Amino acid sequence: MADKQSEGGPPRGGLTRRALFKGAGAAAAAGAVFRSLEGAAEEAGPRSQGPGKVPVTLKVNGAERKVPVEPRETLLEVLRLPLELTGPKPVCDRGTCGACTIWVDGEPAYACSVLAVEAAGHEITTVEGLGNPDALHVVQEAFVAHDALQCGFCTPGFVMSCAHAVKTHGKDLTDAQVRDACAGNLCRCGTYPHVIKAALAAAKKGG
Ligand code: FES
Ligand code: FES
Known part of the structure; x- marks a missing residue:
């Protein structure tokens, strides 16, 4: 599937997959501006955190997790170790494959392309937060079925x-909308x- 962001639901934050792609284009245009600001920043002195660990509180799957992280x-990296949430997978580690997809404030985001310190104050949901082996989410059940x-x-x-x-389209979910939602995921x-069939079946069951 082509590598583009889902049309399902507007992203609310700057950490979502759509914002990432928009940001990639904007970054090229902004490069000259950043370069011109470098000199001024050096004169004002550096304002950086780290390189050692800084304390961060992340809200993951409804629980607050305090964790020291390097900026x-x-x-x-932080979800998998030290938080031991290994559902999001490291594959490309550069925002192209979708294996690390999580939700930030309810919208899909690539966890490999968000700094842990940026995620403080946002609601993070991993696949572990959707369901568990004893109580699978309807989409997880459909993937098995x-x-x-x-x-x-x-x-x-x-x-x-x-x-x-x-969640976005409910029972009205269409084949095209599933393809669009998964446009940033590679298999x-x-x-x-079968992914499309599973998503449509889950939607029919009421999501
Ligand atoms: S690991 Fe591939 S998009 Fe994050
Ligand atoms: S990469 Fe998708 S099931 Fe193997």
Whole structure:
């Protein structure tokens, strides 16, 4: 699927996948401005955190987690270690594959492309926050029922994108809307047709 952001629901923050893509274009145009500001910043003296760890409180899956992080660490790194939420997967680590997809304030975001310090004050949801083996989310159930995974490495990201589509469109979810929601997710095993079937089935069950 092409690498573009879901049309389902407008992002509210600057950390979402759509904001990331818009930001990539804007960054090129802003480069000259940043370069011209560098001199002024050097004169005013550096205002940086780190390089050592700084205390951060992250709200993850409804719980506040206090954790010391280095300012350079991504949210993905901090979620997986030390918070031990290994659902979001590190694959490309550069905002192209979608395996690390989480929600920030209810909108899909690439955890590999958000700094942990930026995420403080935002509601973070990982695939672990959707359901668990004893009480699966309807999208997780549908992925099992429709055999929507093979190696499974991309699956948490697809589940987060599909669950967002189901949440956004409900029973009216269409094939095109699922494709659009998953446009930022890649699957090397080619599970796309079953992912679409699973998302549509989940939506019919009431999301
Ligand atoms: S690991 Fe984040 S988009 Fe690929
Ligand atoms: S199931 Fe293997 S990469 Fe998607």
